[in-house]
Every structure is written in structure tokens, then in C-alpha cells.
Amino acid sequence: MEFRHVTDPAPKAACDLLAFAVFGDPSKDAHFKAIDHLLKGALADAAKTESFDGKPQQSLTFWTHGTLPARRVLVVGLGSKTDVGAPALRDAAAQVAQIANKVSAASVAFVLPLSGAREAMAVQHTVEGVLMGMYRFNRYLTSEDAKKTPSLTTFAMITDGKGKKPTVAQAKAFDAAVTRGQAVAASVCRARDLVNEPAAAMTPTVLAAEAEAIAKKHPSVTVQVLGPKKCEQLGMGMFLAVARGSEEEPRFIHMTYKPKKKAKKKIALIGKGLTFDSGGYSLKTSQGMEDMKVDMSGAAAVISAMDAIATLGSEHEIHVVAACCENLVSGRAYKLGDILKSMDGLTVEINNTDAEGRLTLGDAITYVRTKIEPDEMFDFATLTGACMVALGPFTAGVMSDHEPLAKAWLAAAERTGEDMWRLPLNPRLRDQLKSPIADMRNTGDRFGGAITAGLFLKAFAKDTPWVHVDIAGPAAVTGARPAVPRGGTGFAVATIVDYVTHR
Ligand code: BES
Ligand code: MN
Ligand code: ZN
Numbered sequence: 001m002e003f004r005h006v007t008d009p010a011p012k013a014a015c016d017l018l019a020f021a022v023f024g025d026p027s028k029d030a031h032f033k034a035i036d037h038l039l040k041g042a043l044a045d046a047a048k049t050e051s052f053d054g055k056p057q058q059s060l061t062f063w064t065h066g067t068l069p070a071r072r073v074l075v076v077g078l079g080s081k082t083d084v085g086a087p088a089l090r091d092a093a094a095q096v097a098q099i100a101n102k103v104s105a106a107s108v109a110f111v112l113p114l115s116g117a118r119e120a121m122a123v124q125h126t127v128e129g130v131l132m133g134m135y136r137f138n139r140y141l142t143s144e145d146a147k148k149t150p151s152l153t154t155f156a157m158i159t160d161g162k163g164k165k166p167t168v169a170q171a172k173a174f175d176a177a178v179t180r181g182q183a184v185a186a187s188v189c190r191a192r193d194l195v196n197e198p199a200a201a202m203t204p205t206v207l208a209a210e211a212e213a214i215a216k217k218h219p220s221v222t223v224q225v226l227g228p229k230k231c232e233q234l235g236m237g238m239f240l241a242v243a244r245g246s247e248e249e250p251r252f253i254h255m256t257y258k259p260k261k262k263a264k265k266k267i268a269l270i271g272k273g274l275t276f277d278s279g280g281y282s283l284k285t286s287q288g289m290e291d292m293k294v295d296m297s298g299a300a301a302v303i304s305a306m307d308a309i310a311t312l313g314s315e316h317e318i319h320v321v322a323a324c325c326e327n328l329v330s331g332r333a334y335k336l337g338d339i340l341k342s343m344d345g346l347t348v349e350i351n352n353t354d355a356e357g358r359l360t361l362g363d364a365i366t367y368v369r370t371k372i373e374p375d376e377m378f379d380f381a382t383l384t385g386a387c388m389v390a391l392g393p394f395t396a397g398v399m400s401d402h403e404p405l406a407k408a409w410l411a412a413a414e415r416t417g418e419d420m421w422r423l424p425l426n427p428r429l430r431d432q433l434k435s436p437i438a439d440m441r442n443t444g445d446r447f448g449g450a451i452t453a454g455l456f457l458k459a460f461a462k463d464t465p466w467v468h469v470d471i472a473g474p475a476a477v478t479g480a481r482p483a484v485p486r487g488g489t490g491f492a493v494a495t496i497v498d499y500v501t502h503r
Contacts, residue, residue, distance in 0.1 A: 001134075002154045003127055003178045005171065006109060007161025011038055011068055015156065016105035018070035019096040021078040021113040022054040029054075031111055032075065039067055047075070054078070056088060057482070059099060070109065074099055078113060086125045086417030087483070089113070093126040094133020094482035100152045101134070107154040115160060120177040123157060125417075127181025128188070128494070130155050132483045135189045137196040183308040184497050188490035191297070191304035195476060195488025199276035199293040204243075204251040204324035207273060207296065211253045211303050211320075218310035220259070226252035234367065236323070237341040238348060238359035243325035245280060245333025250325035252367075253299070255306050256317070263317035267500055268374040270364050272357045272381035273299030273324030280327050280353030281335055294488060295357070297475035298380035299324055305496040314500045319372050323364040327356045339438045343367060344460055349438035357383045358456045359442060365460040376405055376465045379457065380492050386449025387423075387470040393477065395419040396491065397470040399454035405465045412499040418491060419474060425454050433459075 006013060010020060010031055022029040026047050036043040043062055046052070052060040058077035064070055076092050078084055093110065100108045114122040130152075138146045159166075159174075166174065194202060194210060208225045215223040231240055231252050243250035253273070274295035278284060284292070299322035306320050334340070338350045340359065343366040348359070361379055368377050387397040398413075398420050400406035406422060413420040432444030432452050440459060444452030454468045461468075474491040477484060 001131065001152070003182075004154065004156040005166060005174045006156045006158045007166055008158070008163050010109070010111050010158050011035055013109035013156065013158060014069035015107040015109040016070070017072045017074055017100050017103065017108045018068065019074040019076065019108055020111035021076050021092050023078050023081045023084075024054045026052065026054050026075060035068070035073060039064065039073075043073065052077070057091065057095065059095060061099060061103065072103060072105065084114065086121070086415075089122060089125040090129030090132060090417070090483035091481055093129030097130040097133045097152055097155070098482060101150045104151045106151050107156070108152060109156040109158055111158045119159060120173050123174055123177035124181040124184070126157060127178050128185045129483045131182065131185035132188055135192060135485060137193065137487055180312060183311045184494050187304040187308035187497065188493045190307060191300040191490035191493050192488040194300035194304065195294050195297050195490075197293070199326070202275055202293065202296065203248045204273065204275055204326070205249060207275060207299060207303070207322070207324050208251040208253050211255055214303065214307045215255060217307065220257055221306060221310050222256050224254045226254070235341070235343045236363040236367070237343065239323045239325065239363040241334040241338065241340045242327055242356045242359050245328040245330045246326035248275070248326050250323070253303065253320070253322045253324060255303065255320040257306060257310055257314065258317055259313065259315055261315070263315065265316045265376065266319070266372065266374040267316050268319040268321060268368045268372050268377040269302040269305065269496060270361065270368060270377060270379040271298035271300070271302035271320070271322040272296070272361055272379070272383065273322040274357060274360065275324060275326050277327045277354070277356065278329060280333055280356060281329055282352045282354040283329065284354060291476060294476045295382050296324065297382050297471060297488060297491070298322070300488070301380050301471070301490065301492040301496065304490070305493045308493070308497045309500055312497070312501050316500055318500055319368065319374060321364050321368055323360040325360065327353070342460070346440060346459060347438040349435040349441040351441045352443040355443040355453070357381050358453050361457055362460040365457060369460070369462065369464050374464065377461065378409065378467045378469065380469045380471055382472045382475045383470045384450045384453050384472055386453075388473040390423065390450055391421055391473060393473040395421050396474050397421065397423045397450050398467060399423050399425050399451065399470070400467040401425050401458070402465040402467070405467055409467050409495075409499060412502060413495045416494040416498050418495045420469065420495070423451055423454070425458060426451060427455070430455050
């Protein structure tokens with residue numbers, strides 16, 4: 001896709017589809033009025049007959065019959081102007097791209113709905129929306145229709161320059177925003193691919209190969225992949241116990257990005273990498289297991305984010321770590337009542353083999369804390385159904401006892417528009433993890449399940465500044481919105497990239 005900057009007035013844009021957004025009642029919108037005037041009131045008539053009143057996700061397409069250089073006009077609805085954030089903008093741009101493809105348009109000119117200080121962000125989110133909205137996981141579909149290459153190839157964004165050429169600084173800011181949007185979208189789509197791929201194809205070994213492929217693209221990125229023997233030597237008793245039930249070998253992935261100049265901070269990003277979670281002997285129901293290929297969404301997010309991070313550059317040293325394996329049942333699988341020795345040395349009694357993520361993450365966190373010694377660490381995990389009960393299917397739970405780090409993270413989420421909400425790491429719930437015969441047990445009671453999982457991880461994070469992000473809900477969705485089709489969403493990639501590349 002080619003992205004362009006246009007400063008000519010919108011009605012002059014020569015393209016297959018001229019698109020703009022209105023904030024509610026179209027008759028109050030300046031662009032709408034100007035174009036309607038040129039079309040001799042036909043656009044307003046069409047809006048009336050089609051009951052188009054500019055609500056979010058409404059759209060109106062109109063054939064111009066040669067009255068404008070553009071062949072078609074498309075009006076999309078957006079919410080109120082002050083509330084328009086990244087998600088609404090991405091959705092609007094995604095909708096424009098989807099309609100363009102539906103009407104076989106090759107070129108779009110889209111009037112950016114925000115200006116001034118919000119313009120660069122609007123450019124980035126528009127680019128993200130176009131690319132994220134055109135994402136399809138179609139490699140297993142065989143019909144001609146599903147394989148068709150989209151018609152849209154050029155997407156111009158119109159900023160109101162009254163026809164004046166942009167200044168060098170404006171052009172630079174525009175290009176930088178396009179580059180950011182493209183890099184973020186590419187990583188989001190890459191993460192979606194990894195998540196959507198069936199577990200039979202996306203094994204720990206394949207996931208490690210994906211990390212190696214990203215490292216190969218960037219001289220600034222290196223990768224180390226540890227097999228079961230090396231993990232054994234490191235004493236990763238929890239990770240290996242979970243992995244033991246499967247014939248698929250586990251892989252411990254460690255990617256490193258080094259900036260050109262001396263790094264400001266060392267930041268570690270840890271992802272839960274269960275390429276399939278059957279629950280183990282605490283077996284899930286068939287329905288509960290159906291989507292458990294998504295249980296590596298945390299790993300997919302951090303591995304894919306590394307691609308955008310290396311493309312855009314960060315002033316920090318970034319480490320990506322994912323302990324990848326399958327949680328299955330077999331004659332070798334770990335059992336209820338087993339007592340595991342973690343890499344940290346703490347012993348853990350297993351009272352539920354389906355609480356496996358915290359075991360793999362516990363050892364990954366210990367590895368990060370002792371081998372990398374970062375200034376900050378974050379983990380991303382489809383960890384608990386309880387988090388979805390607490391916050392619903394679209395919001396991630398953020399847990400941390402490090403106030404400044406939690407706030408800085410939530411500020412990044414605010415900028416990218418990813419839905420995240422803080423849950424308290426209430427230490428009173430720690431009692432739920434007591435075991436009479438080991439240092440801890442792996443599962444608490446039903447109430448506060450997202451928090452007890454967080455508290456379990458805290459035992460391994462110790463005093464290293466750390467934020468836990470439970471993405472069980474938003475990692476995959478069943479109901480689509482324009483910029484987020486059903487399936488894996490690539491959730492957290494945008495915020496990770498923003499956080500580590502933000503100045
Ligand atoms: N991978 C699941 C959590 C999950 C559930 C992710 C739904 C995405 C959608 C995790 O390993 C798990 O099974 N958690 C248990 C924990 C319980 C046994 C304490 C759960 O949430 O039921
Ligand atoms: Mn589980
Ligand atoms: Zn799991």
C-alpha cells in the first residue's frame with residue numbers, strides 16, 4: 001500500500017474514492033456541504049433517503065457522474081469530535097479501505113478528520129486502520145473469492161493546506177507518522193497470523209523459527225533459543241513440568257535488541273507462550289478448549305513487537321522472552337499434587353494443572369530477573385478467565401505494585417487506545433496460595449482469580465519493577481469491528497511499541 005499526503009482542497013482530489021468523516025448530522029459538516037453543493041444537493045438527498053445521520057460505522061457512498069474529479073464519494077460516521085480516539089479513527093479508516101475494496105477502487109483520498117496537534121497521531125492511526133482493517137487470515141481458504149488481491153493500492157490523506165505545499169518539517173512529520181503506522185500495523189498483523197495459525201502448525205519450534213526470522217531481518221536484533229536440556233540446566237522445573245505432557249519439544253526464546261548508542265534503560269518483555277492449553281489433567285471442557293491455540297498471544301505480541309521496535313529504533317535495550325510449550329495430557333504429563341521446584345528455588349504444589357501459564361511465566365520471570373537484570377519488566381499473558389469475568393472480553397487487566405511503572409504503562413495504553421484497566425494486587429489474597437507441604441500452591445479460590453495469578457507471579461518478580469498484563473479477553477475476539485476482525489487481535493503490540501519508542 002502506498003500512502004500519500006495531499007494538501008489540495010478535498011473536492012479537487014482525483015481518485016476512485018473520495019472519503020471523509022462527519023461527526024453526527026452531516027448537514028452541519030463543512031466538507032459535506034461543500035461537496036453536496038458541487039453535486040447540486042444530491043448527496044444530502046441520498047443521506048436523507050438512506051437515513052444517514054453520521055453515527056459511528058454508518059456510511060454513505062455516492063457516484064459522482066463526472067461532477068467531481070473523484071469517481072465516488074464516501075461519507076463515514078464518527079462519534080463526537082472531542083471523543084475521537086485512536087480506535088474510532090482506526091475503525092473509520094478500516095471501513096473506508098473495506099468499502100474501497102468492495103467497489104474495486106484502487107485509489108482513495110481520505111480527508112483527515114483531525115488537525116493541528118492531533119494531526120500526526122491521526123495520520124498514524126489512519127495508516128494503522130487501513131492496514132489492520134485489510135488484514136485477512138485466508139491461507140486456509142481455497143475459494144477464488146477469498147484469495148482475491150484487494151483493489152486498493154494508493155491511500156492519500158488530505159490535510160487542509162488550502163493547496164499550499166507542506167513545509168519540510170510538516171512533510172517530515174507526516175512521513176514519520178506513516179512509517180510508525182506501517183510498522184505498528186505490520187507487527188499487529190504478524191501477531192494475528194501467529195495467533196490464528198492452528199496449534200498443529202504453530203508449535204514452540206515454529207514460534208522460535210518466527211523469532212529467528214525477525215532477528216534475521218534486523219542487524220540490531222539477536223536471538224537465542226534454548227531447548228529442554230538447557231532449560232533443565234537452568235533449573236526451570238515449572239516450565240519443564242508443563243511442557244512434559246507433550247511430544248512437542250519446548251522452546252525458550254530470548255531476543256535482544258541493542259540500540260546504536262548507549263542504552264538508557266534495559267526493558268524486558270515476557271510473553272506467555274502456550275501454543276495449546278488443554279488444561280492438562282485438570283482438563284478443560286471441549287468448549288473451553290476450542291480456542292486454546294490463542295494461549296500464545298502474549299508470546300506472539302512480544303515477538304512481533306520486536307519487528308516494529310527494530311524498524312523504528314528505541315533508545316533502550318529491549319529483551320523479549322517467551323517460554324513456549326503445550327499443556328497436554330499423557331503418561332508423562334505433570335499431575336495434581338506434584339511439587340515442582342522453580343528456577344528461583346521456591347517449591348510449588350500443583351492443585352490445578354490448568355493454571356499452567358503462571359508456572360511457565362514464573363520461570364521466565366526468574367530467568368529475566370537473574371540473567372538479564374532489567375530496569376523494568378512487563379509480562380503479557382492470556383492468564384485467567386477470571387480477568388474476563390472482572391473486566392469483560394475487551395479489556396486487559398493490569399497489575400503492578402510499582403506505581404510509576406504502572407502509570408507510565410497505562411499512559412501508553414491511553415495513547416494507543418488499547419483498553420487496559422488496573423486491578424489491585426491485594427496482598428491479603430496471598431493466603432489463597434498457601435500450601436502445607438510446599439512454599440506455595442499454584443491456584444487460589446474462585447474469587448479474585450486474576451489477582452491471585454498476579455500475586456503468584458509477584459513471588460518471582462520480587463523487587464524488580466514489573467507490570468503484569470492479563471490479556472485473556474482482548475487477545476482474540478469473536479465479534480469483529482472494522483479494524484479488528486474476528487480471531488487473534490494482536491493486542492498489546494501497539495502499546496508495547498509506543499512505550500519503548502516514546503520520547
Ligand atoms: N489459558 C487459560 C486462560 C484463558 C481462558 C485464556 C480463556 C483465554 C481465554 C489459563 O491457562 C487457564 O486455564 N486459567 C485457569 C486458571 C484457573 C485454573 C485458576 C482459568 O482461568 O480457568
Ligand atoms: Mn490453563
Ligand atoms: Zn493457559
